[in-house]
Amino acid sequence: MPTKRLKNRHAWTSENISRKVIIKRNAGGARAQFLYASVAFLSAPLRETAVLLIRTIARRPLCVSTLIIFSLICIIPTHAAQRRARIAVLDFAETESGRRAADHVASSLTTATTTPTTPTDSKLSVVDRDLSRAAARGVGYRGSLNLSLVEARDIGAAIGCDFFVVGDAQTIRRSRSDAPVYYESYASIFIVSARAGRLVMWDRPSVEAATPEQAATTLLNELQTRTRTLYHAAILKADDDERQQRAQQQHQPTPDADDLLDLSADDAAVLTDAVRPPQPFRRLRPPYPDTAARAEAEATVDVTVEIDAAGEPVRIEVVRWAGFGLDEAVVGTVRRLRFRPAMRDGAPVPARILLRYNFRRPANPN
Secondary structure, eight states: OHHHHHHHHTOOOHHHHHHHHHHHHHHHHHHHHHHHHHTTTSOHHHHHHHHHHHHHHTTSOHHHHHHHHHHHHHHHHHHHHHTSEEEEEOOSSSSHHHHHHHHHHHHHHHHHHHSOSSGGGGGEEEOOHHHHHHHHHHTTOOSOSOOBHHHHHHHHHHHTOSEEEEEEEEEEEEEETTEEEEEEEEEEEEEEETTTOOEEEEEOOEEEESSHHHHHHHHHHHHHHHIIIIIHHHHHHHHHHHHHHHHHHHHSOOOOOTTOEEEOSSSOTTOOTTEEOOEESSOOOOOOOHHHHHHTOOEEEEEEEEEOTTSOEEEEEEEEOOOTTHHHHHHHHHHTOOEEOEEETTEEEOEEEEEEEEEOOOOOOO
16 A cells, blocks of 8 residues: 555656646746846846846756856846946146145045945945056056047056046145235046046136145045035946946947048048048137136147038047036037038048147236
8 A cells, every 4th residue: 555655646647747847837937037036137238148047947957946046146246246337546746735635536435435325326446546556657647637538548448447537736826916815726627437538527626725724625625525426426427328328339230431431530541632621611719718717728629520411510529638618619619610521532421520629828918
């Protein structure tokens, strides 16, 4: 009798087989639903890989499924930790005021990321200052605030960061005819995307006081406040925007540029007797904005302009930025330009050109 019961218990009848298959499918489905929910927050490429693994899990025995689940549990937190955007803060000029200002910005960013008040605050990490400084110097950076996209990307690649902060800070003795001597402390803050090379934002806080110590202390306090609010938020937004742009570009076809005549390189090797570059009907000078005048800024702004076959500018990109409102002044001026279109073999064609604008501080009328 015991032998018979044992045989019946494990008999491979059609009824038992169906019951085992149903139990196995239900178990696999439960595991799959759990894992689908677990990987929903991942980026698209990793999420697709995880989904393939989950589909495999649902068809595997429990022991194999456990191993795969364990692997996902180990991989996912590591990936999430690696997604933190890395920010480097370089010295603000080779002065004591510049170093102190940069230290305050770096420490304020570090505080915001290590003691977050919101979940998004922990998405950033600050690169070691000494390592950032050495890497930037290694690619020839000497404190310029007038960088091209290529130069900015080279600095970011050398440091290994997603964003970096450069600037200038000084305390200057001032005087007015109707007021006693005073001291102005200012800082020029530039936040740069290391991937794109573009200028994310610029800021120039400035304070005045009766003594240089008071002015410097007030400026450092102001920088601390602005870093924890304005600069920190700008980096987070830029990081999110760039992630969305990269995700969209993965699903968008690459535009066909065969018909676009590229004349933006410094050398005009493409120019021949059969090719005529676009010509503006009239030249416009960008205004020198008050924000640049207050900073006494002198810089060069380069933009590439794509002009369609009708002579209309359809796309403008700043490829050498300067901040202080100069970039916006150039883009606004270029939008107002109208061109005779580029010609190739006697027919109008779309073209890309490079326009360069040099800004110098206006002479004092007095």
